[in-house]
Amino acid sequence: MPHKTPLQTLQDLAKTRVDDATRKLGELIASERACEDKLQMLRQYREEYRARFLSTAKGGIDPNAWRNYSSFLLQLDEAITQQERIVDHSKHATATGQKHWTHERNRAKAFDTLSHRQHLQELQREAKQEQRLSDEHAAKHHQAQPDE
Numbered sequence: 001m002p003h004k005t006p007l008q009t010l011q012d013l014a015k016t017r018v019d020d021a022t023r024k025l026g027e028l029i030a031s032e033r034a035c036e037d038k039l040q041m042l043r044q045y046r047e048e049y050r051a052r053f054l055s056t057a058k059g060g061i062d063p064n065a066w067r068n069y070s071s072f073l074l075q076l077d078e079a080i081t082q083q084e085r086i087v088d089h090s091k092h093a094t095a096t097g098q099k100h101w102t103h104e105r106n107r108a109k110a111f112d113t114l115s116h117r118q119h120l121q122e123l124q125r126e127a128k129q130e131q132r133l134s135d136e137h138a139a140k141h142h143q144a145q146p147d148e
Helices: 006-058 063-144
Strands: none
Touching: 006 063
């Protein structure tokens, strides 16, 4: 098994970090969507409940039922406000996760670029060595031939 260079080790570590950041970002995006879906559901439920309340109120409603409807609408409003805060927090976490993923990806790209440059330098060294050996061989071959 070939020996790993320090740069290859750094590349492997950077790839692992990108993979982890990608997985985490996916989780954050999924969580944000779930929070937004819950908020949308709460808003929709509130509108349906409000419509039911107005429909019932048109036909006449006793004070106790009025208080119950009003109280429940206030509870729904509080739940919506709380869920809006959760959505904002989730969006912030997703944005932070996006920045982290971008940072890790850029870092991995930098190591890949260094590795590519190192590989090109190695190829150039090998080409120079081959050229030098070829030149030496040609010179020896030329010296070995008798002058005519």
